Amino acid sequence: MGRVTDPRTLHYSHFYGLDEPEDTGPVALVVGNCQAESTRILLSGPDLTTIRMPAVHELTASDLPHLDRWLARASFLISQPVRDDYHGLPLGVRQLTARMPHGRTVTVPVIRFAGLYPTHAIVRPPRDASLVPPLVEYHDLLLLAEAAGAPVAHPSVEVVRAVAAQSIAELTRREEAHDTITVSDLFANPSSFDLMRTINHPGNAVFEALAGRVRARLGLSERVADPGRPLLNRVHAPRLPVVVEAFGLPDAPRDHWVVDGADVSAEIVRREHLEWYAANPDIVEAGVARHAPTLALFARR
Incomplete structure (x- = not known):
């Protein structure tokens, strides 16, 4: 493989197979919108290898072989509700689960709360x-x-x-x-x-609670990673x-x-x-x- 300079490919280097993640625990894929990446960060740890991947609405047909490669290795799929054939691609939760030979699927919600911003x-x-x-x-x-x-x-x-x-x-x-x-x-x-x-941009406390509940559902320890920074912090x-x-x-x-x-x-x-x-x-x-x-x-x- 020649030298890769595409920023998107470099950003998702594990997903595209440029290198292997350092963690050695079972593999988990977290699929969804921008909230999925924040959830992934807090789930990650020595006992769980999570793979940074593009948001579901950014995936293209050329990404499917890479996605299937990781589904074949995954022990866990954590996904927001995604309908079958989303954007014309087989990215629905049921479709991804069917392509995961072994492992469990946990669904997490798309989080929206208007109470603090009622208009x-x-x-x-x-x-x-x-x-x-x-x-x-x-x-x-x-x-x-x-x-x-x-x-x-x-x-x-x-x-x-x-x-x-x-x-x-x-x-x-x-x-x-x-x-x-x-x-x-x-x-x-x-x-x-x-x-x-x-x-639709939760703060860290919401993601920490969500990650803890996902870990409990998967039978993992209560450990939740500390990201060391505010997540989804671009717009207030x-x-x-x-x-x-x-x-x-x-x-x-x-x-x-x-x-x-x-x-x-x-x-x-x-x-x-x-x-x-x-x-x-x-x-x-x-x-x-x-x-x-x-x-x-x-x-x-």
């Missing part, structure tokens, strides 16, 4: 699910409603708590539907914004005073985003997003329809 949402436009607004990829439901010509009120303490309860109920429903490890109980009484950096959402009040949080409110360590004005995000919505009215329509139950809570304030 924020994710919208996957039907015409192109990869389309996201500028600056930050999260939608503000208040802005979506404004763009749709049906503005709603800012959330009250009661609405914040209702959004949190609704979010936990949805996470619980998904856990039960896919028979995943349970994490919804971690959000019953939020103690800090560190619990979630955005609606603003912190509303009403959320601090609703949960009695010790954190100070914050009226700006933090992206790659730099402050980004919420007003600049607002202007950019409204311009983007004006150019993409179908996304406004899709977002309002998708998140109608939450918008209804705001309207009933």
Whole structure:
């Protein structure tokens, strides 16, 4: 093999067979979105060899031989719920399990909790699910409603708590539907914004709990790796005073985003997003329809 200089291949060197991992324990693959890599980091240790691999939505047909090579060696598959033939490739949980000659599969949830950021949402436009607004990829439901010509009120303490309860109920429903490890109980009484950096970027404490529960399900020791740094730390959402009040949080409110360590004005995000919505009215329509139950809570304030 000639010298490899492709950054992606070098980053996932074990996955692509450029070298072998140093750990000697049984092999585990962790499959899913950006949360999967954070889970993998905390699961890793002398008693478990975990393989850093691309997120499931980044896998291509050329990656399948490498994936199958590791499935043949794997004792454990830890996967978020992935449907069969995801992106036209055999990446569903059932499909991966079928290609693993020996080993066990544990399913973990895609973690979303809106209680700390009650106006924020994710919208996957039907015409192109990869389309996201500028600056930050999260939608503000208040802005979506404004763009749709049906503005709603800012959330009250009661609405914040209702959004949190609704979010936990949805996470619980998904856990039960896919028979995943349970994490919804971690959000019953939020103690800090560190619990979630955005609606879908958990903090270290959530990943530590998840990794511990996965290890228990696999019959491994309770040891959870210390990553020595905050995980999924690139984006932090603003912190509303009403959320601090609703949960009695010790954190100070914050009226700006933090992206790659730099402050980004919420007003600049607002202007950019409204311009983007004006150019993409179908996304406004899709977002309002998708998140109608939450918008209804705001309207009933």
